Amino acid sequence: MLRLHPFRYHRPETVAEAVQLLAQHGQEAMPVAGGTDLLPNMKHGLFRPGHVVSLNRIGELRGISTIAPPSNGHRPGDSFVRTTGATGGTAGHLRIGALETLHDISAHPDVRRRFPGLAEAAGLVAGPQLRNMGTIGGNVCLDTRCTYYNQTAFWRGALGHCLKKDGDTCHVTKTGKKCVAAHSADTPPNLIALGATLTLAGPNGRREVEAADFFIADGIRNTRRAPGEILTEVRIPLGRPSARSAYQKLRQRKSIDFPLLSVAVAGDFANDGSVASLKGVVSVLGARPRLLSDWEGLATGKPLNAGVIRDLAHRAWQQCRPLENVVGDAGWRRAMVPVCVGRALEKLAGLGTRPDR
Amino acid sequence: MEVVRLTVNGDERVCGVPAHYTLLETLRYGLGLTGSKQGCDKGDCGACTVVLDGKAVLSCLTPILEAEGRHVRTVEGLASGVEPHPLQDEFDLHGAAQCGFCTPGILCSAAALLDREPSPSREDIREALAGNLCRCTGYEKIYDAVEGAAARCRA
Structure with a gap:
């Protein structure tokens, strides 16, 4: 039996009210939506907020809608037409409210049609009950995970605690002074590959952050979300009809488990089938998903055939070095980098892949 | 202590529980419905699954105040009288x-x-x-x- 510590539970109905509550209670407060990660962490004594601010009654944080490109350039009153974000131009985008559940995202026809990689990733998070509860906002803001962190207080205490919580030693790197707990969420690699923009609301109003800039390589706090801010929505540029995406997740069981490695790829193809653009993101390495570099050039202008996929997978392997921060031998996980990248690219190319998920 | 109203297996129930209780703890220790099991108690095992407004969810990770005003169906509510589901x-x-x-x-x-x-x-x-x-x-x-x-x- 794992008990929660006593706290006050707030249920604001607007973003402004939620932000005000978080500001009022400062470090004593934490926001919660689906609770599927925060509650186990509180039960493990990793967080003890005196005030829990539930976002679940805020209607503004719901909804999945396709916002078509404006027919005549900027139209006053179109709140989405902003100049700051990459999606703020004339391309049109899909808006997903932060409170939408992972199940609803995985089942939504527009998400499945336009962003199959994201739909698949949302449908592979944990198990069915947790996908009915967990939200995309929570998935994006998921705390990093580590063998030495996601444990009971008794377990952590027996080892003398770690850098991320109550201690000064990293049991993964032994000597390092930087926390390397793993980014373990399934949807963010896809959002990065798809060029999504995140909107945050805080005491100073709203701001937008590119998904690619949202994560930082610090396992203790791996996002640019300030403690008093809440994520309100995710916007994904629609891209051309020929754009495709795919996701590949490595884990021990086909359900429940967090990823041991994850790969999101997104690309666009010319009329002759050759690659016009390609992005790849590998995660569960350290605290930040890794956008593969010097990668696209291996494929642009070429058909995405077995040879090109092999080159891309090898380049990914050169850049990705999993650590002993989650279950599963790091050497094996590294050996699986080219395998998973290759499978994701096979899906992207429509070559078909073994039905192993 | 919070006074929480919710519908459990078709019956309107009112119970006084602390805000940090989960739906599972309320069912088991507040309402005497011990059919839903407290297994891992952290969302891994599914033994505490109940149906909340038509969807299967984990009651061990549902703060009780999130269940306020909603319909909960537990294993005790499946049978119709003496007739099993x-x-x-x-x-x-x-x-x-x-x-x-x-x-x-x-x-x-x-x-x-x-x-x-x-x-x-x-x-x-x-x-x-x-x-x-x-x-x-x-x-x-x-x-x-x-x-x-x-x-x-x-x-």
């Missing part, structure tokens, strides 16, 4: 319960499935029960029982 009957006929600890959660996941999909495929059933751990049966008898119950519900 077809799922319960088929679990009995197929020997789909051994130690029985995971069974209430599996029945709730399966009940939510049959409510939304009266003719589930074997794969639909496997997927719907993918968040419920059973360490005894190996699942095959459970899938058989859910298939049998689906056929009876359609008849």
